[in-house]
Amino acid sequence: MTPLSELYQRLFFPHYIVNFFFCLPYFIIRNVFILKNHLDLSLEPPETKIYLVIGALIILKFRVSASAEEWLSITFSYLKILNIIMFYVFGKTLWAVLYAIAMGVLFVVLPQPRYQGPTKIIELSDQDLFDIKHNKFRKFEEHITSEKVFEVTVAKISMKYTTSEVHFGKIDLDLYPNVAEEYEISLSPTSLDLPALILLKNGKESGRLPKRGKDNEQLDQIKNQKLRNVKETWDRLGWDRSMKSIIETFKLDTLNKTE
Structure with a gap:
């Protein structure tokens, strides 16, 4: 509590x-x-x-x-x-x-203020991200968000799971649109790509929330294209942003133990 x-x-x-x-x-x-x-x-x-x-x-x-x-x-x-x-x-x-x-x-x-509590999230630039991708960090969870309320959740997770091997960072895509293009993230006002969490291992993406259509195995079972589009939109709009969901999706409890 x-x-x-x-x-x-x-x-x-x-x-x-x-x-x-x-x-x-x-x-x-x-x-x-x-x-x-x-x-x-x-x-x-x-x-x-x-x-x-x-x-x-x-x-x-x-x-x-x-x-x-x-x-x-x-x-x-x-x-x-x-x-x-x-x-x-x-x-x-x-x-x-x-x-x-x-x-x-x-x-x-009077916009919502930024999170003021404890955190171990690192502010990133595009150059920092370049260094991360070239193995300066073995495992890195990248926090890309347009929602201040979501930062609280990631901050709490960072306090618990940050180690010498696992780090958490965030990057402002309005300042670095080239990063958005690289990771295929739309910056339009109606975009369903934000907020986004991306797990980098040895510089390569190994997980993402919300899942993209090509990464969502459940969509492969739907043959009707219209139903696929509805399902994809629903999943991306209503994905579970709870701490439990993020921890389980990225297997944070065992991340330090994996190579």
Whole structure:
């Protein structure tokens, strides 16, 4: 269990505090007698069902999220969507539009902070990666990501599995697009290639998450091309990013023992 002091260090930032209060407007308006009269209560939307759906999604994400940052980020997103939905169903379309605009502004002005906890992840340049590929390190797990919440998971793994033989690093593909091209990683806004984890052994790629179509053995069993495409998209979109999945996929428990 994560100590409270570490959670405080990681989460006590304006981003999380402001987003928490930004999720409250509908609940305040709905439950304060003077304010709720501004809503068209005669519409009688299915409030309870909407609450149950959002609540179930939040609970589900709590069970599968790899970190507090990831769960909070998803929870805030669901609650903001709830605000928009409820303003709309209670007849306040303008409020819903203004809230959505404010949500977009908040996303740009106050982005999620980088992970502040303990880590043994090394910041890499393309030259560093060149050295790694030419056997300066025997085993190296390369962390290529566009999601700050995912960095928490990799950081925790790096703390446990970094040794003299195994190292963890990350590289910013926006700064080194040549690396993205080399590893066939799309940088488009709709790309399903990111975040990515690549295991290098003796300078050569020996594993990757999410799996590419040509590396996914399950796809070989599907003959219909449309079904293959759907399966590949689903697998790449919803791949398991938990610590357990990463450890098992790259066999980190035995990596130090293998040549």
